[in-house]
Amino acid sequence: MVDQRDVIDAFRSYLRDHNLPVTNQRIAVASVVLLSNRHQTADDIARELRARGASVGQATVYRTLELLVGSGLAVERDFGEGYKRYESARDEPHHEHLLCTVCGHVTEFRDERLDRMTALVAETHGFARHRHRLVILGVCRACQSGTTRR
Amino acid sequence: MVDQRDVIDAFRSYLRDHNLPVTNQRIAVASVVLLSNRHQTADDIARELRARGASVGQATVYRTLELLVGSGLAVERDFGEGYKRYESARDEPHHEHLLCTVCGHVTEFRDERLDRMTALVAETHGFARHRHRLVILGVCRACQSGTTRR
DNA sequence: GTAATTGCAAATTCTTTGCACATAT
């Protein structure tokens, strides 16, 4: 699915390079976030860890997520749902998201025109652009056909 | 600036049509939101009302914002800042936003290509598109030149 | 007059933080 334990090792290296202890909790959280292609909430992650029998306190989940984002191995997303989601960075370039308003499923897509377009618009308005965010809200195929997942 | 009291009257009509009392608080909140072209937070609105000597409880501010959004006269925005913003709908069509990450200033722009592009992408992924949201994050002209406003 | 609103304070939801105990190096 994803390039196996490599990402976890990358996190281990990151921790060592920053003189931060490699704890079981950190590796457990990293595994859930980095070895998945889903866009999970802090709660999703805590629940998944509990299901795996490796419960981690939610404070630790949040603190580890901060490290993962800081390392560049994970990315934080805010789709305006009232909470944040986290996804593995997977060396992938910037991409946009389709969010199903029924089941919460997220699909990704990439469109280079957006990069150019937003850069141009920003310039027109005198803005120094950092980045942009596009979310398309709708109903996914599964939910349209009644086969709601999740 | 905006088409004067008309919008407020429209809100009065909305309230009457729904058998909802036209209270001073509701009109006060509506005035702050509808007669401005800014993207204000609930707190901005409460503060502005206090400054005008017409303090309104924050619960009432939130409850009135819900009515304003429900009436279609105001629009709710979530730029991922951790709180929501509200702007007057002003009969304007869908538009996108540039958000200054330094001062929080918001500028609007419209680009029809986005409508087509997002519709096409959604279709490609089997999504029934409702709407989309694009935010360009950067630093506005004023903040770049050190003339930070707000 | 009566039903609906208002404002306060308490409750909620997501996230962060303080601190005694536990753990990695």
Next chain:
DNA sequence: ATATGTGCAAAGAATTTGCAATTAC
């Protein structure tokens, strides 16, 4: 050994809600 992490519970921030007092119609 010792600095750092962990978990719990309390604290925060934005928003919502219950309820007695108040107001619109």
